[in-house]
Amino acid sequence: MKRGVWSTRLSCGLMALACFAADGDWPQFRGPSGSGLGTGAHPPVQWDATKGTNIAWTAEIPGLANSSPVVWGDRVYVTTAISSDPKQTFRTGLYGDTDSVNDRSPHQWKVYALDKKTGKVAWEQLAAQGVPKTKRHPKSSQASPSPATDGKVVIAYFGSEGLYAYSTEGKLIWKKDLGLQNAGWFFDPDSEWGAASSPVIYKNMVIVQCDRQKDSFIAAFDLQDGKEIWRTARAEIPAWGTPALVPGNGRTELVTNATKAIRGYDADTGKELWTLGPNSEITCTTPVAANGLIFVTAGYPPVQPIYAIKVGSTGDLTLKDGKESSDAIAWSKKSGGVYLPSPLVYNEIYYTVNNNGVMVAYDSKTGNRLYQQRVGTGVSFVSSPVAAAGKLYAASEDGDVFVIKAGPQYELLAKNPIGESILSTPALAGDLLIVRGAKHLFAIAEAEKK
Amino acid sequence: MRRIAVLVFTSAFAALAWDANEDLLSASRAGDLNAVKAAVEKGAAIESKTPYGQTPLYLAAMNGHAEVVRFLLDKGASTDVRDTFYKAPMLGFVIQRKHWDVARLLVSKTSKPDEALSDVAGSGHAELVQALLENSKPSQTALDKAYEGALTQKQADVAELLKKAGAHEPPPPVTVDAAVLESYAGTYKSEQIPIDIKVSAREGRLYLQPAGQPEIATKALSATRFAFAPAQLEIEFDTSGSFMLKQGGANFKFTKAGAK
Numbered sequence: 001m002k003r004g005v006w007s008t009r010l011s012c013g014l015m016a017l018a019c020f021a022a023d024g025d026w027p028q029f030r031g032p033s034g035s036g037l038g039t040g041a042h043p044p045v046q047w048d049a050t051k052g053t054n055i056a057w058t059a060e061i062p063g064l065a066n067s068s069p070v071v072w073g074d075r076v077y078v079t080t081a082i083s084s085d086p087k088q089t090f091r092t093g094l095y096g097d098t099d100s101v102n103d104r105s106p107h108q109w110k111v112y113a114l115d116k117k118t119g120k121v122a123w124e125q126l127a128a129q130g131v132p133k134t135k136r137h138p139k140s141s142q143a144s145p146s147p148a149t150d151g152k153v154v155i156a157y158f159g160s161e162g163l164y165a166y167s168t169e170g171k172l173i174w175k176k177d178l179g180l181q182n183a184g185w186f187f188d189p190d191s192e193w194g195a196a197s198s199p200v201i202y203k204n205m206v207i208v209q210c211d212r213q214k215d216s217f218i219a220a221f222d223l224q225d226g227k228e229i230w231r232t233a234r235a236e237i238p239a240w241g242t243p244a245l246v247p248g249n250g251r252t253e254l255v256t257n258a259t260k261a262i263r264g265y266d267a268d269t270g271k272e273l274w275t276l277g278p279n280s281e282i283t284c285t286t287p288v289a290a291n292g293l294i295f296v297t298a299g300y301p302p303v304q305p306i307y308a309i310k311v312g313s314t315g316d317l318t319l320k321d322g323k324e325s326s327d328a329i330a331w332s333k334k335s336g337g338v339y340l341p342s343p344l345v346y347n348e349i350y351y352t353v354n355n356n357g358v359m360v361a362y363d364s365k366t367g368n369r370l371y372q373q374r375v376g377t378g379v380s381f382v383s384s385p386v387a388a389a390g391k392l393y394a395a396s397e398d399g400d401v402f403v404i405k406a407g408p409q410y411e412l413l414a415k416n417p418i419g420e421s422i423l424s425t426p427a428l429a430g431d432l433l434i435v436r437g438a439k440h441l442f443a444i445a446e447a448e449k450k
Numbered sequence: 451m452r453r454i455a456v457l458v459f460t461s462a463f464a465a466l467a468w469d470a471n472e473d474l475l476s477a478s479r480a481g482d483l484n485a486v487k488a489a490v491e492k493g494a495a496i497e498s499k500t501p502y503g504q505t506p507l508y509l510a511a512m513n514g515h516a517e518v519v520r521f522l523l524d525k526g527a528s529t530d531v532r533d534t535f536y537k538a539p540m541l542g543f544v545i546q547r548k549h550w551d552v553a554r555l556l557v558s559k560t561s562k563p564d565e566a567l568s569d570v571a572g573s574g575h576a577e578l579v580q581a582l583l584e585n586s587k588p589s590q591t592a593l594d595k596a597y598e599g600a601l602t603q604k605q606a607d608v609a610e611l612l613k614k615a616g617a618h619e620p621p622p623p624v625t626v627d628a629a630v631l632e633s634y635a636g637t638y639k640s641e642q643i644p645i646d647i648k649v650s651a652r653e654g655r656l657y658l659q660p661a662g663q664p665e666i667a668t669k670a671l672s673a674t675r676f677a678f679a680p681a682q683l684e685i686e687f688d689t690s691g692s693f694m695l696k697q698g699g700a701n702f703k704f705t706k707a708g709a710k
Contacts, residue, residue, distance in 0.1 A: 099547070189479070190479065301535075302535075335641055358646070358661065
């Protein structure tokens with residue numbers, strides 16, 4: 001059902017209920033429910049940012065950030081961290097180095113609101129400044145978590161630098177220090193890679209998963225005043241995935257991906273509902289739900305699992321030795337899990353794109369593999385794929401966005417350059433595809449739809 | 451009653467020892483020599499371990515803390531420790547992170563010169579190779595493998611040192627029929643590690659390319675065995691469309707995509 005933006009705003013105001021994103025909104029990392037799906041979006045198949053073809057606008061965003069743009073109504077929100085060292089950059093490519101970048105120069109952490117039609121800056125706010133409290137991975141940034149909004153409050157999370165809530169006009173409503181978020185290598189805590197899990201909004205709360213070297217937790221804060229509503233300790237080491245909200249069976253499950261266990265919580269109370277293992281020692285992907293199943297994957301040793309978990313499960317869901325399914329697990333695989341880009345379920349097909357550009361499609365109901373295909377050659381991916389209008393969009397670090405036809409057979413429709421490396425997940429907003437390159441936001445749309 | 455008292459005492463002592471061990475591990479990782487000494491004086495175990503099997507020496511070494519490494523070596527800490535997750539020797543991380551002063555300390559105390567030679571020769575760091583050869587005696591097999599690796603990588607200084615230490619000239623490659631080489635071509639997968647290896651044949655040689663890594667040219671040891679000396683890697687094909695990859699004492703079975 002296509003809802004009008006205006007009617008959505010009206011119901012929010014009158015009924016004081018949770019706001020629902022309308023078609024054209026992209027309220028958090030990977031859009032509505034973190035699905036990566038742009039309902040009602042019709043982005044183009046072909047463009048060329050280097051020549052301006054099908055580019056509605058570009059906007060230079062200073063600094064270095066992996067965070068994704070989010071969209072609500074006529075605004076695009078982005079966060080960034082601006083180092084005073086102008087040489088700071090991402091190190092792209094496939095490599096296994098564990099060392100961090102220790103940029104000790106003063107930084108500014110900023111939030112920008114841009115006009116969705118023109119890309120012009122509507123407002124910008126300085127959230128914090130100072131020397132970063134932790135180091136970062138060479139592929140990561142000091143502003144990796146994406147913002148989130150319900151159309152009334154804009155949440156920006158900068159890990160160790162804090163959690164901030166702004167009005168849509170850019171007024172700071174509240175801020176919170178969540179402590180040192182020293183997410184890094186389990187094997188050597190001095191190899192700090194930086195926080196990346198993005199906040200999610202549920203009812204009147206913003207929920208943040210803070211998995212770090214010690215005293216990990218997940219907590220919900222009141223959107224209006226930042227007051228802590230619940231906090232649940234997690235026996236976890238650092239993890240980087242964003243939690244997923246999955247309604248069903250009269251409750252909403254808050255699903256987290258992490259090393260010691262994949263967990264489901266009651267989103268209203270933070271009470272643990274279920275756990276599942278084993279999992280990779282490093283987990284970065286975000287769970288995704290579709291058709292009564294929750295898909296969780298990870299791609300680091302000692303196991304690279306894919307689990308399709310039935311919504312509404314309870315207790316310890318760990319499979320007995322040798323089993324690949326159970327009453328709670330529709331199907332699973334011990335290998336084939338992916339490391340950085342999060343998976344996607346679109347029209348009953350479960351898609352993954354791994355760091356090395358290998359794309360795999362599975363029947364989401366059975367786990368049967370439909371195809372495996374390398375997307376490009378010699379390319380690397382960090383950004384998660386998104387989908388709309390029968391097409392998948394996978395952005396490579398090398399600055400190309402591959403457009404793949406959705407379906408049981410692989411068909412590459414186009415390879416579109418933007419001329420900058422891409423380490424953020426694109427946003428879909430109506431006819432716009434918004435891609436964040438290393439230095440600019442690119443709003444991509446058919447020329448006649450600009 | 452006395453039994454309970456003994457148990458309580460024992461538990462308390464164990465908790466104190468555990469704290470000291472934690473202090474030692476933490477101080478070693480941070481390179482805090484005074485805290486390391488204090489923890490040892492409190493009775494911390496020199497070979498205490500993290501959940502991943504890293505000892506205080508391992509942590510100090512991989513983080514390049516030479517003074518702490520020297521102290522722990524003087525206390526008898528073992529250099530021949532592999533962690534339980536990556537199964538990697540500490541020297542491997544030390545070389546990867548270019549902590550050359552720490553590497554020199556470790557090779558001077560190693561009791562596994564074959565393993566150490568593999569690591570230091572692969573680094574191309576001639577001074578380290580010399581330090582190892584002066585302090586220990588690797589086996590002929592280890593010398594020969596390291597020498598062939600150095601020749602392949604064109605590390606002349608290292609090759610010269612190994613030659614002087616008695617390394618033999620490597621045997622010439624075996625000639626394998628082109629059709630046999632071509633029959634190996636394809637993409638191989640393993641259930642043990644998440645990496646695809648593309649195998650291709652051209653100009654009488656077999657090439658391996660792990661996904662996302664550069665292609666390597668192997669040397670034929672027989673019609674079914676192929677090696678890449680610099681990585682001390684060997685693969686052996688069987689008749690069912692699979693090969694066994696051997697490296698660092700571990701074996702990984704890879705099966706050709708589409709093979710049953």
